[in-house]
Amino acid sequence: MAPVTLFSRDLSTVDNVEPMAAPINVFAEVPKVKLQRTGQRPLVFEGVEVCSATTHSPGPSLWYEINLYRKQAGSLVIDIRFFGKPNDMKDRFRTFFADSLDEVAHILEAYDPALDINADIPVHDDSVPVSVIALQAAVVRMRLDEARRQFADLIGEILHQLDVQ
């Protein structure tokens, strides 16, 4: 039986180099990054992508994407994107700012995916049968569990790429 090269996945990760240490060439033209933000104007800055990862796959009805950018001035921008397939789940894009990789880790660890799950259940509408409310609650719970699981996987992946201790 052919042996499996198990380290190949680890070697393919983006950043075993220290992303904060890699200098941006001040003479080269720094690309302009434009990030969509839910409920806010887009964020535009000059910088480079440090790393990114997504949990997108053919099956699940929701997924996350995280992109980390370093601005020319050296600070970091975290771009968290939530995508939902069904019509009742809206895509949500949020950005956060950090000055160090440790701060990036703290922000990601503190992020609650419950923010992204629409939990509108018509509990005050007497015309809606209790069984329908129970079903909707079960769907919300399922999506919440899925979002939390995927986001945890994504944090693990990003922090592994950045090698944050």
Place this chain on the structure above:
Amino acid sequence: MAEGGHISLTRSASPLIWEWISLRRSGLRPLRFQGALALAASSPPTEDRPGHTVRLFDTSDGRMAVAMELWSAGCSVPTADARVVTTVEELVEACENFDPRERMSLDFTLALTGDAVDAVATTAAIGSRLEATAADYRSTVLAILRNPCVQPAAASAPRNR
């Protein structure tokens, strides 16, 4: 083994050369240590169920580290856990605590919102996927534990949960 033959096992070459190793942990910062790969076993993902890898490392301070990863087809990010263990019992416990059934992406939407036939069919299909994945994972773990270099583990193979 659930589907016969698609598990594979590697043993690293000796002598050991220590290197810095960083292992993914879902929701956590990576586990980083100096060590060398001792054993690895894997089962590749298929269209209807995830694959997984289990890797065992010797650490430079004389302990072991175990890494478990669950890979879904088409997804570049695994569900992962890794721990440093000092005894075979801790190794078995670490492998047991990583239950792939709790870590799979499942879509029950059809079961919750479709008609009764859809609900029964969806629930049965999901249940079958879960059990097949768990059986694959148990086979991979057993392949690691039955290896001569982890011989004391043979007496305490994981429970058939």
